[in-house]
Amino acid sequence: MPVSPRPLVVRCGAFGDVVMVTTLIRLLHARYGAPVDVVGSGGWTAPLLRNEPALGHLQIVNSRNAPYLLCPSQWALVRWLRRRGRGPVYLCDSDEATTRLIARAGLPEEDIVRRTLQDDESDGLTRLWPDRWLRMGMRNPSRAYPVCADVDPAAYRLPVLTVTDADRQDLAQWRTARNIAGPCVLFQPGNKRTHKRGSVATRSHPKYWPPQAWAEVAAAIWQTLPQAQVLLCGSPAERGVLEEIRRATGDDPRMRNLADELPVPRLLALLERAHSLVSVDTGPAHAAAALGCPLVVLFGSASPAKWRPIGPGSILVLGGENGEDSRVRDIAAADVIAAWRSLPARQQDQASLSMP
Numbered sequence: 001m002p003v004s005p006r007p008l009v010v011r012c013g014a015f016g017d018v019v020m021v022t023t024l025i026r027l028l029h030a031r032y033g034a035p036v037d038v039v040g041s042g043g044w045t046a047p048l049l050r051n052e053p054a055l056g057h058l059q060i061v062n063s064r065n066a067p068y069l070l071c072p073s074q075w076a077l078v079r080w081l082r083r084r085g086r087g088p089v090y091l092c093d094s095d096e097a098t099t100r101l102i103a104r105a106g107l108p109e110e111d112i113v114r115r116t117l118q119d120d121e122s123d124g125l126t127r128l129w130p131d132r133w134l135r136m137g138m139r140n141p142s143r144a145y146p147v148c149a150d151v152d153p154a155a156y157r158l159p160v161l162t163v164t165d166a167d168r169q170d171l172a173q174w175r176t177a178r179n180i181a182g183p184c185v186l187f188q189p190g191n192k193r194t195h196k197r198g199s200v201a202t203r204s205h206p207k208y209w210p211p212q213a214w215a216e217v218a219a220a221i222w223q224t225l226p227q228a229q230v231l232l233c234g235s236p237a238e239r240g241v242l243e244e245i246r247r248a249t250g251d252d253p254r255m256r257n258l259a260d261e262l263p264v265p266r267l268l269a270l271l272e273r274a275h276s277l278v279s280v281d282t283g284p285a286h287a288a289a290a291l292g293c294p295l296v297v298l299f300g301s302a303s304p305a306k307w308r309p310i311g312p313g314s315i316l317v318l319g320g321e322n323g324e325d326s327r328v329r330d331i332a333a334a335d336v337i338a339a340w341r342s343l344p345a346r347q348q349d350q351a352s353l354s355m356p
Contacts, residue, residue, distance in 0.1 A: 005145075006034045006056050008084070010102070011092040012041035012064060015283025016309075017129075018048045019159050019290055024090065024133035027156040029054035031137065031147045032088065039077065044283070047264035051162035057084075064097035074101060081105035088113065088145050090136060110143040126305040130157055158311055159290040163272045164265075171269040180256065182227035183275040186293075187214060189245060190238045191282030206300030207280045209328045215248035216333040217278060217340065218255060224341065228275065230255045233262055233284060276343055278336060280328055285309050294343040296336060300328045314343050 007028040011021045018040065025036045035056030038049065041064065049055050059080050062073040082105055089112045091102065102112070119135040120127060127135070134153040175181075191207055218230045232242040232255065239259035246255050262270070271277065271287055276294040279285040281302050288295050289311030297309060299320035308317050316339045319331045 005032070005087065006037050007032045007088045007090065008037045008039070009090045009092065010039040010098060012039065012061065012098060013093075014042070015044045015048070016286040016307075017283075018042075018045050019161065019283065019286040020129045021092065021133060022049070022052060022159045022161065022290070023130040023156050024092070024137045025049075025052060026054050026160065027134055027137040027151065027153055028088075028090065030151045030156065032145065033148060037084065039081075044264055048161065048268075048287075051164055052160075053162070061101070064095070064101060068104070077101060078105045081107060086111055086143075088141050091115070092133070092136070108143070111141050113139050113141050126303065128306060128308060128310060130159060130310060159286065161268055161287060161290045163269050163291070167265045167269040168272075171266055171273065174261070174266060178256070178261075180229050180231070182229055183225055184229050184231055184270065184273070185221050185225070186231050186233050186270065186274050186277040186279075186288075187218075187245070188233045188277060188279035188282060188284045189214060190234050190241055191280060206302075206326065207282070207298075207328050209280065209298060209331070211244040211248035213329075213333045213336075214245045217336050218249050218252070220337040221340065222252075222254060225275070228254065231270075231274075232257045232259070233267065234259050236260050275346065276340065278340060281307055289313065289315050292346070294346055296339045296343070298328045298331055298336065299326065301326050313346070316343065 009021065009025055009028065011017060013021065025038065028036045036054050037056040039059050039061065041061050045060060046058060049058060059077055060073065061077045063071055068074050078101065086108065089107055091112050091114050094115065113136060115132065115136050119132045134157060138153055140147065189209060221228055221230060232245060234242050236259050239257065242257045242259050246257050249255050267284065268287060268291065271293045272291045274293050277288045278296045281297055281299045285295060285297050286309045289309035292311060292313035294314045295309065296316045296318065298318050301324045302320065304317050304320045309315055318335055318339060319328055320326045
């Protein structure tokens with residue numbers, strides 16, 4: 001097997017997982033002085049990483065759990081890994097399906113760095129995911145590959161996403177076409193697991209917050225910013241859920257349901273320009289944090305000590321105090337309103353928050 005001078009990151013994660021692993025990608029780029037190849041999954045991975053300067057080749061596998069003989073993307077992955085050759089491999093995923101694919105490609109164990117308990121926790125402290133990736137990225141495989149010795153991992157702690165001028169122009173044109181003027185406050189009510197099993201399961205999910213609670217926050221926002229547009233963000237599958245929230249406001253025209261209108265590049269451009277975001281604990285909250293959007297995040301049973309977004313802007317976290325017993329629906333609307341009102345003004349030209 002030939003030797004590749006480029007490090008490889010294997011991270012087949014959800015939207016927020018991909019945002020957080022940008023810390024590892026940039027750290028490895030600095031340590032090895034070469035572009036970083038990535039194995040990922042999901043339709044969000046390519047648009048999230050496409051403008052990352054440290055990225056080398058991105059290989060997408062559509063399913064790791066499908067039978068190998070029935071999954072062409074697995075065949076393509078194994079062929080590419082064999083052609084790529086040897087080099088440092090940072091295996092972020094420890095599931096059996098990923099491990100089988102790596103073994104099938106014949107990657108030597110001495111090239112692989114695996115996440116350890118020490119990366120995740122030490123001295124009784126639980127680390128955020130970006131900090132775990134940095135600890136992992138500072139370790140070397142047992143086979144020696146040249147690295148830069150003077151890299152400071154702290155310089156790469158915050159996730160980073162890049163928005164292009166073309167994406168900003170698309171956003172401006174879309175806002176003009178939709179007549180979305182004034183400051184934009186974004187709501188992200190759901191995540192990919194919240195709304196999969198019907199209305200009963202949705203209401204019992206730890207991240208569910210009732211439509212009336214969202215409507216109360218919207219009313220408070222309009223008291224403070226009467227001209228604000230409250231934009232409901234989510235996937236096309238969440239259109240009905242977002243519509244319940246819009247109806248709870250009495251069909252106020254200042255609230256828009258954008259379930260069918262936010263491909264990832266446009267969402268990132270919107271987060272870069274938005275006044276603020278109120279979100280449950282989910283991937284777009286991590287993207288907002290990376291792009292400096294002022295943010296209030298509502299946590300359910302997931303631990304903020306592991307999953308709290310980090311970034312250069314203001315981020316306030318509510319909920320999660322009762323561990324696995326925590327529910328977003330236990331968070332009072334008044335607390336969310338107070339948190340949102342306490343967010344400092346975004347440090348950017350206020351004209352950029354309005355129609356161009």
